[in-house]
Amino acid sequence: MKVLVLGGDGFCGWPTSLHLSDIGHDVIVVDNLSRRAIDLELEVESLTPIRPMGERVAVWKELTGKEIGFVNLDLAKEYDRFEQLLRTERPDAIVHFGEQRAAPYSMRSSAAKRYTVDNNVSGTHNVLAAVVATGLDIALVHLGTMGVYGYGWSGSAPIPEGYLTVKVPTPDGDLEREILHPANPGSVYHMTKTLDQLLFAFYAKNDKLRITDLHQGIVWGTQTPQTALDERLINRFDYDGDYGTVLNRFLMQAAIGHPLTVHGTGGQTRAFIHIRDTVRCIQIALENPPVAGEQVKVFNQVTETYRVRNLANLISSLTGVEVANLPNPRQEAAENDLNVEREQFVKLGLNPTLLSDGLLEESRDVAQKYRDRADTSKIIARSTWRQGMETSPDLVTK
Numbered sequence: 001m002k003v004l005v006l007g008g009d010g011f012c013g014w015p016t017s018l019h020l021s022d023i024g025h026d027v028i029v030v031d032n033l034s035r036r037a038i039d040l041e042l043e044v045e046s047l048t049p050i051r052p053m054g055e056r057v058a059v060w061k062e063l064t065g066k067e068i069g070f071v072n073l074d075l076a077k078e079y080d081r082f083e084q085l086l087r088t089e090r091p092d093a094i095v096h097f098g099e100q101r102a103a104p105y106s107m108r109s110s111a112a113k114r115y116t117v118d119n120n121v122s123g124t125h126n127v128l129a130a131v132v133a134t135g136l137d138i139a140l141v142h143l144g145t146m147g148v149y150g151y152g153w154s155g156s157a158p159i160p161e162g163y164l165t166v167k168v169p170t171p172d173g174d175l176e177r178e179i180l181h182p183a184n185p186g187s188v189y190h191m192t193k194t195l196d197q198l199l200f201a202f203y204a205k206n207d208k209l210r211i212t213d214l215h216q217g218i219v220w221g222t223q224t225p226q227t228a229l230d231e232r233l234i235n236r237f238d239y240d241g242d243y244g245t246v247l248n249r250f251l252m253q254a255a256i257g258h259p260l261t262v263h264g265t266g267g268q269t270r271a272f273i274h275i276r277d278t279v280r281c282i283q284i285a286l287e288n289p290p291v292a293g294e295q296v297k298v299f300n301q302v303t304e305t306y307r308v309r310n311l312a313n314l315i316s317s318l319t320g321v322e323v324a325n326l327p328n329p330r331q332e333a334a335e336n337d338l339n340v341e342r343e344q345f346v347k348l349g350l351n352p353t354l355l356s357d358g359l360l361e362e363s364r365d366v367a368q369k370y371r372d373r374a375d376t377s378k379i380i381a382r383s384t385w386r387q388g389m390e391t392s393p394d395l396v397t398k
């Protein structure tokens with residue numbers, strides 16, 4: 001099938017584009033390279049030496065003979081070009097990764113908050129409006145986040161896949177209804193994903209668009225079989241305080257002998273998925289779209305949950321690097337449990353990659369190989385959820 005991968009230059013989008021191309025799909029990446037521009041703004045770079053998009057697709061063609069198209073386009077600002085692209089290319093499906101995705105970045109200033117809302121909500125709405133305007137039957141797969149549910153709201157009850165059955169009391173007795181799980185975002189970034197959910201619900205109902213929303217956990221790992229084929233195809237590895245995500249940050253910190261940066265008590269429990277499973281999940285979602293008129297299909301794209309301090313202790317015991325408990329820059333419960341329903345992908349054939357499968361070492365090796373590219377002054381998280389919150393000074397790398 002022909003697939004547009006929006007945000008296909010990013011950490012999840014690039015390996016997904018390669019995977020979909022590898023299994024025979026016709027892939028076109030649409031990306032405005034804003035993530036690379038934010039690296040310049042933050043004066044930080046991917047730990048791995050990612051190549052320019054033109055080189056990436058040229059190398060893929062050189063190695064495999066397969067072509068991946070690339071269109072540099074801003075989804076939030078260039079609506080007409082995007083609609084025209086759909087009319088010209090007539091894709092069967094769109095995978096939408098093209099949003100500002102860092103919670104800390106979304107909280108760092110009023111400019112970053114406004115950018116995140118404008119970029120994510122307008123971009124997603126433009127995609128939906130363009131699909132309707134063209135009248136094409138295009139299945140949309142969107143990357144949402146586990147963070148739309150919030151943490152700890154329902155105690156130890158498992159978080160369902162998107163929908164919750166509730167009882168509505170009426171004078172004639174209780175009515176049973178299925179509703180979208182209440183949104184409980186923990187940052188401006190997460191809030192944009194909850195707004196996306198409403199846009200999807202409306203367009204699925206009103207225009208019978210076929211939409212799948214994937215509530216993904218924190219992605220860890222770097223390489224997939226395709227990105228590992230050649231160093232010029234290498235995937236992004238973020239380690240800085242804004243874009244680095246917890247497990248990859250610990251692996252990188254261990255590789256350079258920097259204390260493992262645990263925020264607060266480390267009692268936060270989070271959901272995780274390896275990048276290899278992300279790309280498989282996208283494939284599965286593309287192969288199992290909803291039918292027109294069906295409600296938005298929601299999958300929890302998660303394979304394991306871990307408490308942050310347990311992850312830190314695990315990596316510390318493997319590497320001998322100490323754990324540092326730092327002030328938590330976020331507004332969140334110090335401790336939470338997390339129990340997530342995740343049966344749908346497994347039923348559809350996902351064979352989860354677990355932390356115990358040996359890939360921790362692979363990621364650690366990547367971090368070790370590129371350790372000289374690290375700027376240790378960028379490791380500590382500096383964006384805080386409210387003005388005046390305490391942050392930590394730089395820590396010494398041993």
Ligand SMILES: NC(=O)c1ccc[n+]([C@@H]2O[C@H](COP(=O)([O-])OP(=O)(O)OC[C@H]3O[C@@H](n4cnc5c(N)ncnc54)[C@H](O)[C@@H]3O)[C@@H](O)[C@H]2O)c1
Pocket residue numbers: 006007008009010011012013030031032033034035036073074075076077096097098099100101119123143144145146216217218219220236245
């Ligand atoms: N990385 C994770 O751990 C994680 C976890 C849960 C959900 N997700 C979701 O998956 C998606 C991809 O995440 P990622 O880690 O690959 O992020 P990323 O920042 O590496 O990639 C996003 C890509 O989208 C592009 N983009 C952003 N705004 C755009 C616009 N207006 N027009 C065109 N392109 C635009 C960026 O340039 C970038 O290449 C995001 O929507 C994110 O919310 C990621």
